[in-house]
Amino acid sequence: MIIRPSAERGRAQLSWLNSQHSFSFGHYYDPRHQGFSHLRVINDDRVAPGGGFAPHGHRDMEIISYVRSGTLAHRDSLGTEEHIQAGEFQLMRAGSGIQHSEFNASSSEPVHFMQIWIEPAQRGLPPSYQQRAFAAQDGLQAVITPDGANGTLQIAQDATLYRWQGSRLDYQPAAGRWVYLQVLEGTLANAEMTLQAGDGLLVREGEALRFDGHGEALLFDLPAE
Numbered sequence: 001m002i003i004r005p006s007a008e009r010g011r012a013q014l015s016w017l018n019s020q021h022s023f024s025f026g027h028y029y030d031p032r033h034q035g036f037s038h039l040r041v042i043n044d045d046r047v048a049p050g051g052g053f054a055p056h057g058h059r060d061m062e063i064i065s066y067v068r069s070g071t072l073a074h075r076d077s078l079g080t081e082e083h084i085q086a087g088e089f090q091l092m093r094a095g096s097g098i099q100h101s102e103f104n105a106s107s108s109e110p111v112h113f114m115q116i117w118i119e120p121a122q123r124g125l126p127p128s129y130q131q132r133a134f135a136a137q138d139g140l141q142a143v144i145t146p147d148g149a150n151g152t153l154q155i156a157q158d159a160t161l162y163r164w165q166g167s168r169l170d171y172q173p174a175a176g177r178w179v180y181l182q183v184l185e186g187t188l189a190n191a192e193m194t195l196q197a198g199d200g201l202l203v204r205e206g207e208a209l210r211f212d213g214h215g216e217a218l219l220f221d222l223p224a225e
Contacts, residue, residue: 006198016051037222041117052103058094070111076100186215
């Protein structure tokens with residue numbers, strides 16, 4: 001297990017954006033942190049009132065947004081116009097090509113969201129858009145899966161994203177699987193380590209995760225490379 005400390009993440013600071021990067025992104029480059037399995041981007045973004053990302057294009061990437069607070073306004077070349085509220089997940093498939101923009105929908109309150117990119121298993125898929133709110137529950141809750149089972153958002157990759165909330169995290173990955181844990185708030189601890197908000201944990205070789213604490217985290221179950 002390798003800790004990715006919050007304080008060592010890359011940073012982008014603009015008049016309207018405060019962003020922290022777990023992996024190389026934009027002007028931040030670190031050859032030690034280029035991604036993990038098919039996970040390529042975890043950005044912790046805070047956008048000032050009225051600020052946002054102007055229309056721009058992507059191809060062949062599964063792009064996930066999880067809004068922590070505030071409201072994010074989304075538009076894309078599919079004709080989608082949505083407001084993503086706190087607690088909601090969005091999954092946009094860039095596929096063969098899509099133009100999109102994200103803006104803070106409020107003129108007075110900031111928006112805080114996680115931006116995540118995962119490489120798809122197949123290139124050139126038709127672009128698509130999914131969005132859903134998941135009722136809060138204790139423990140691990142699947143929100144994005146390869147088959148879209150039980151109302152989860154469906155991703156074009158052998159990857160599952162869980163949201164964890166509660167006081168005990170216990171997860172045993174299957175053989176041949178890697179896990180990335182991103183702590184969003186609170187503290188998780190065991191005899192070997194303590195993880196704080198913003199910290200990441202890279203787990204290889206099927207090691208079990210067993211932590212006590214409180215807060216919220218995202219857990220990515222990914223194929224080993």
